[in-house]
Amino acid sequence: MKQELDDRLVKTFPLTYADRHKDKTVTCMCWGFNVSEGWLSIVEDLSQKLETLIQEWLTKNPDKEHPRVAQVKEKFGLLRVYLDYYDSKRDGDPTVAAMWSAINEAAAVSAKTCEWCGSPGVFRSEKMPWKKTFCDDHYALWLSGKRPWVDTNKEFPKEIDDLKSILKSIPKEKPAS
Numbered sequence: 001m002k003q004e005l006d007d008r009l010v011k012t013f014p015l016t017y018a019d020r021h022k023d024k025t026v027t028c029m030c031w032g033f034n035v036s037e038g039w040l041s042i043v044e045d046l047s048q049k050l051e052t053l054i055q056e057w058l059t060k061n062p063d064k065e066h067p068r069v070a071q072v073k074e075k076f077g078l079l080r081v082y083l084d085y086y087d088s089k090r091d092g093d094p095t096v097a098a099m100w101s102a103i104n105e106a107a108a109v110s111a112k113t114c115e116w117c118g119s120p121g122v123f124r125s126e127k128m129p130w131k132k133t134f135c136d137d138h139y140a141l142w143l144s145g146k147r148p149w150v151d152t153n154k155e156f157p158k159e160i161d162d163l164k165s166i167l168k169s170i171p172k173e174k175p176a177s
Ligand SMILES: [Zn+2]
Pocket: 114, 115, 116, 117, 118, 119, 134, 135, 136, 137, 138, 139
């Protein structure tokens, strides 16, 4: 994600991303937001929910370290967000439970949203070594070796051509309506 978007998220949601600039020995959040910009609005919506829930949690626990996000990344084609919160009493705080619910809902939305452009997408998992969520156009670009999150001019290794020939024989997946 672009630095300006990263900065904006951290500034807008200071409780949620309180550890953004902490050391890597403390948090994975030091690596920033490891998702493509097609998912920006999903991350923003989730961040808004988490920020509100953290504020609510703080009214009940004013003297404690509040839950915060420890990592934001794409993994196996889904938006994965991890909270840094250890429930020592395992008391199932309903506010924390609501945070996890919001995180899971955001992951479900990401499975229907192109990582690259934010258009309706399909979770591409059939016979794929990497699970990704893309619209048809960006799926085709991805197969041709383009990556939104790395050097898009980079040539891909031979294995990708082998993969493409395998994929040609598979019927094209259609986005769910
Ligand atoms: Zn797309």
